């Protein structure tokens with residue numbers, strides 16, 4: 001199994017890059033794990049308390065579960081990947097049966113911050129987009145897809161997204177084997193990553 005970690009700040013285009021890679025590979029050979037599925041289970045908190053969580057700090061993520069799931073997949077076991085709701089700020093009661101594949105892609109803002117998880121990656125990729133570009137994309141996406149308004153996104157950006165990005169996310173660029181510049185759609189970089197995957201799969 002080849003495990004690829006794709007990190008980068010919110011709105012940099014990780015999900016988009018993953019989809020571009022996956023779309024060109026045979027369906028049965030690639031699986032995707034999202035770090036977002038591994039936000040801590042917080043049913044013991046009220047909705048208001050959950051809105052105050054700092055979702056951009058590494059301690060918001062259940063890295064132990066993510067690590068256990070990746071090891072299980074490596075051992076050819078099927079896992080139950082939790083499903084997260086950005087509207088409720090919590091895991092739902094559902095899970096997705098995720099089967100091991102020749103290529104497993106793990107994407108998320110903080111996945112390169114955890115040393116144990118980082119060690120499991122055969123290829124580490126960091127997707128870069130400038131912070132103004134990321135903020136614009138985040139505003140548009142969170143309003144249209146995640147039930148937020150402009151004040152919520154801007155307040156969160158100033159209070160947590162920006163400082164956490166500088167403290168935890170941007171520094172993980174140094175762990176990357178490949179950095180994809182993604183201020184514009186970068187099909188050349190995606191082609192290169194796909195070629196590397198195909199070579200490793202031979």
Ligand SMILES: Nc1ncnc2c1ncn2[C@@H]1O[C@H](COP(=O)(O)OP(=O)(O)O)[C@@H](O)[C@H]1O
Pocket residue numbers: 008009010011012013014015016017137138141182183184185186
């Ligand atoms: N290179 C790009 N240029 C313009 N918009 C992009 C680009 N990559 C992604 N987007 C858009 O930006 C938003 C955030 O992208 P997404 O892939 O969800 O980022 P991430 O997963 O890193 O948060 C989406 O609406 C997506 O369509």
Ligand SMILES: O=c1ccn([C@@H]2O[C@H](COP(=O)(O)O)[C@@H](O)[C@H]2O)c(=O)[nH]1
Pocket residue numbers: 009010011014036039055056085086087088089090108109161
């Ligand atoms: O309940 C939540 C949990 C997380 N977030 C934000 O999501 C992004 C990470 O997702 P990307 O798809 O990589 O953007 C992170 O910046 C959290 O702040 C949220 O808004 N609500």
